[in-house]
Amino acid sequence: MELRHSTIYLGTTAGLILVLGGIFLYASHVVITSGPLFARKTALVRQLELTDLCLFTEASYTRHLSMTDPSTPFQDSPMSLEHFPTGALVVPPPHLVRSNGKHD
Amino acid sequence: MISVRDISKIFNAGQINEFTALHGVSLNLEMHETTVLKGPSGSGKTTLLGLVGCMARPTTGRIFLHEREITSLPERFLTKIRRSTFGFIFQQFNLIKGISALENVMIPAYSTNEKYAPLRKRAIEKLELFDLGRRAGAKIECLSGGEAQRVAIARALINNPTIIIADEPTAHLDSKLSHEFMAIMKELKAGGATIILSSHDPIVYDSDLADRVIEMRDGQIVSEEKSP
């Protein structure tokens, strides 16, 4: 017998909800079991005295966001060209904004 | 019995295009009888059918169904009565395009809590009554005029109504289809249905189906003929 539209829709939606729920449960599980991984990473941070993630290696102020100073972006080029799009992706660290004013 | 007492219907009251469709009409319609309302366009036939069939409320007057007044019932109750008591066949069929004949027939019952399987079975039975069983899955646009008419009748019958109302049912049909329609109505009458038709087609009001022919003009009943 031909399936009702609502049966197909409700079945598919229930399936998707189960998948999403399953994904979230799995994610929680991965987070819980990633203890040793984070222990190794934090040991590395401690050992190497790191202060920043290696997100953007384009320029010094995008590489070490927390260590930069406000004039650094402007030293990279006489025309003060922004490292686009990286420079536009991140906001200046709060401690810089606090001591050197807003960036807008 | 359906009893209509001194009803009037005014459209767009208080506006420039105010129009009185019915002036103080009174009428008793007996069960198991076939009544035909005849008259020219604008005589009030369609308006009267709409009021009798609980589709609208009169501006003044009262309507009784089986001695129970229904004039000022809340919409929900009126709708329930309409759904369970009346089956409508419209002039333009008013079928929904893009969905199948079967689904069109089932639609009036969608508003209830009836289970799908028995409803579907009943809908197929209704279609098979009119030789449309094999066309159940066809979309409305793919049906001929005669097939669409029969789907419209099947739809009107899905809730097993006791009263069938048809407004100008043969207006868009050729004479062959008109006669086919009348044949179906005769069968329904033989099964005990109460039928109320409006028409200005002689095929309808001159046929031996009609127990009573009521002539209307300018929103009033001008004459009444009973069949012997």
Place this chain on the structure above:
Amino acid sequence: MIEHHRHILDFTLSSLLRRKGKNGALLLVYSLIIFILASVLFFTYALKREAALVLHESPEIIVQRTMTGRYQTIPISWSDKIGKINGVISVRPRLWGYQYDTTFQANYTLTVPSENPPESGSIDIGSGISTMRSVYKGDIIVFNGHDGFPRFFTVRNILSYESQLLTSDLILLSEKDYRDFSGIPSDQATDLALRVRNPREYATISEKITHLYPEARPIVRTEIQRTYDAVFGWRSGLVTVIFSAAAIAFIIFAWDKASGLSAEEQREIGILKSVGWETSDILLIKFWEGIVVSLSAFLIGTILAYAHVFYTSSALFAPVLKGWSTLYPTFRLTPFIDFGQVATLFFLTVVPYTVTTIIPSWRAATIDPDAVMR
């Protein structure tokens, strides 16, 4: 009641299927919007959590030296006085800096580790460098020093791939090699790393440092962490552009819905009313229509976003995130998820869309059943 809803849902789905193209496109576009939004939410949250978790082991205070607002190397002699401040456990001069590789147009970070540094002539390199230059353990790399002369280093170790978000561009070398390479004099360092016993003393100690050395700039660990809390803040380019685009797309949807029903739709409502449907049934069609589209878009978009961020390492964002960098991590993130954000996304996806589907139909839903007869 359930059967009643299922009947209405059947009819609603039939209606939606009647205009497969239009409704299919609508679902696709809405799913895409949710996909992008959810991807941004997943990515930024996971990154921030990762940063918060690992950077809590960063040095408690870093002391930089500035002149005219610009960074300068710091005299190692400052360690003596700073080390005597109450609450400071240890002061260690840090040596690190940048090296631009003209051949590969890549920036490297050179650093001298406090523990287990490579012996002179050897380096440990990050996995990003190894991959980019196809250099492995035992290979030799050449870098030009500050004086223009080449220095040869043997690769001792490749830093783990799993730590690439921290170490991808790192080159670890001995102090002797770094000073020789960079030209930093023996009495200077890049900055000073302080270990402090009590977090409540950070502010006091920082004040004392600036009192001792007015050109010093202490950076406290909480500030380092806050940098990453804010990194993809609401005012960052990525987030602003994406959320603005989503808002505009939503306004376009809502406008289309709110501009009322077509004549065809109104006729259909009239037919349904005439065959016995109530006003509430008509509104239920619109409710289900809204739910079907928005809930489906949410589920599809969110599931795909999860796969995108945590299985493909945000492949679609990669060109934007990389920018002009030639050396970059693969953003393989641990799936930290803020369920509050997901719930908010769900409500913002489903409720406004469903409401903007129902409301314009209100008027048409109250049409008189006999309208189709006239």
